[in-house]
Amino acid sequence: MKIGVVTFPGSLDDVDAQRAVRLGGNEAVALWHGDHDLQGVDAVVLPGGFSYGDYLRCGAISRFSPVMTEVIAAAGRGLPVLGICNGFQILCESHLLPGALIRNDHRKFVCRDQRLRIENNRTPWTSSYDDRAEITIVLKNGEGSYVADTETLDRLEGEGRVVARYLDGNPNGSLRDIAGITNEAGNVVGLMPHPEHAIEDLCGPGTDGLGFFTGLVEKTFA
Amino acid sequence: MARVVVDVMLKPEILDPQGKAVHGALPRLGFDGVADVRQGKRFEIDLDGEVTEERLAEVHKIAETLLSNPVIEDYAIHIEGDAAPGKRRA
Numbered sequence: 001m002k003i004g005v006v007t008f009p010g011s012l013d014d015v016d017a018q019r020a021v022r023l024g025g026n027e028a029v030a031l032w033h034g035d036h037d038l039q040g041v042d043a044v045v046l047p048g049g050f051s052y053g054d055y056l057r058c059g060a061i062s063r064f065s066p067v068m069t070e071v072i073a074a075a076g077r078g079l080p081v082l083g084i085c086n087g088f089q090i091l092c093e094s095h096l097l098p099g100a101l102i103r104n105d106h107r108k109f110v111c112r113d114q115r116l117r118i119e120n121n122r123t124p125w126t127s128s129y130d131d132r133a134e135i136t137i138v139l140k141n142g143e144g145s146y147v148a149d150t151e152t153l154d155r156l157e158g159e160g161r162v163v164a165r166y167l168d169g170n171p172n173g174s175l176r177d178i179a180g181i182t183n184e185a186g187n188v189v190g191l192m193p194h195p196e197h198a199i200e201d202l203c204g205p206g207t208d209g210l211g212f213f214t215g216l217v218e219k220t221f222a
Numbered sequence: 223m224a225r226v227v228v229d230v231m232l233k234p235e236i237l238d239p240q241g242k243a244v245h246g247a248l249p250r251l252g253f254d255g256v257a258d259v260r261q262g263k264r265f266e267i268d269l270d271g272e273v274t275e276e277r278l279a280e281v282h283k284i285a286e287t288l289l290s291n292p293v294i295e296d297y298a299i300h301i302e303g304d305a306a307p308g309k310r311r312a
Contacts, residue, residue: 064288093291100293102232106295107239147236147294173237 001214004031004041006071008062012049012176013084013196020196021045024213031066043080043124043216044071046087046142048194051089058101058143059089068094080124080216081188085141088190097183097190100155104141105173113205114139114193115167115178120160123182125189128215135208138197139171146174146181146192156181156188225252225302226272226281230290231262265289273301 003021005028007014018028029041032050038044052061062068074097075081085090091097104110115136118129129135148156152177156162162211164180172192180191195209232238238260245259267284269277282297290297 056288060288060291092293099292100291101237102236102294105237105239107243145237 001042002027002029002040003213003216004029004038004044006031006033006044006046006067008033008049008051008065010050011047011086013047013194014049016194017045017047017084017196020199020210020213023199024035024210024216026213026216031067031068033062033194034073035068035186036068036070038067038074038079039204041060042084044074044089046071046081046083047196048085050089051086051090052178055088057089057093059091059093062086062090063093072096075183075188078185078187082125082203082212083188083190084194086142089143091188091190092216093210096188097181098152099146099181101143101192102145102147103143104145104171109140109142110144110171111138111140112171112197113137114171114179116164117167120182120186121161123163123184123186123189124216125212126215128211135211136205137193137195137209138204139193141172141192144174144192146178147213148175153178161186164193165169166193224269224271226267226269226273226278227275227282227300227302228265228285228289229262229298229300230265230285230295231260231297232294232298236294249294 003026005014005017021028029039072094089101092100113136117127118133121127121129121131160180162178163182166177166179170177182189195212198204198206198209241259242263248256285297
């Protein structure tokens with residue numbers, strides 16, 4: 001199936017995400033931030049990086065880019081969307097996901113291999129993982145602290161919408177150790193760590209991230 | 223030309239690591255007795271002509287949709303030269 005990867009000015013991980021899509025057995029389609037066009041893709045990845053230089057707030061400017069108008073409309077119709085790191089920030093700014101991501105509580109950029117627990121394997125992006133699978137992928141962020149009000153956090157947990165949680169210590173101050181969440185319908189997923197950097201044994205901490213890019217086929221066409 | 227100023231601050235309950243870093247630096251510089259520092263953003267918006275109610279409403283819209291993220295931030299608007307405190311909205 002065709003998975004679009006959006007490039008914004010300042011995106012860093014779009015090429016890695018495209019590679020992950022291909023290694024996951026899908027066709028990668030490059031999408032451009034300035035186009036009102038999703039080129040008929042079956043799913044969209046918003047990659048990591050510093051879109052628009054993180055000016056104003058991370059993701060705040062990207063949210064109003066032409067391609068995001070299309071992504072927001074298509075997500076509302078059920079299109080699977082995965083936002084990684086800066087992509088997660090864009091999804092929150094777009095109100096496709098609740099809450100926000102603020103500066104790490106310890107004020108330092110963090111870059112390390114991070115253990116996670118997959119707590120919801122019913123999304124199109126996580127369906128290839130076992131329930132409560134523990135995986136290790138790359139985490140690298142300066143503003144990855146997930147915050148939301150208590151009511152929102154309770155709702156996310158109550159509805160099983162926490163997709164992934166940090167293990168072995170909280171790396172950035174995220175409330176309730178939240179590393180990733182999904183929307184009510186389950187088609188939009190935001191994740192702070194980077195599965196696209198853990199898809200080959202040659203580099204990175206292994207291949208635990210590949211599952212995010214292999215699960216789409218069976219789920220979407222089931 | 224009229225200038226409208228929008229101040230954006232993190233909500234009180236949201237942790238402000240940048241403000242904390244500034245606060246932490248003050249004693250090292252010899253400034254004591256500072257209880258807390260919060261860091262925010264100030265936007266100076268210059269409008270053509272007069273500030274009318276209508277145009278002020280538009281600036282509120284700008285502040286709500288782009289300049290602030292209501293999930294984590296509050297904003298306040300005042301017209302420069304206007305001593306009256308700005309209307310604060312969540």
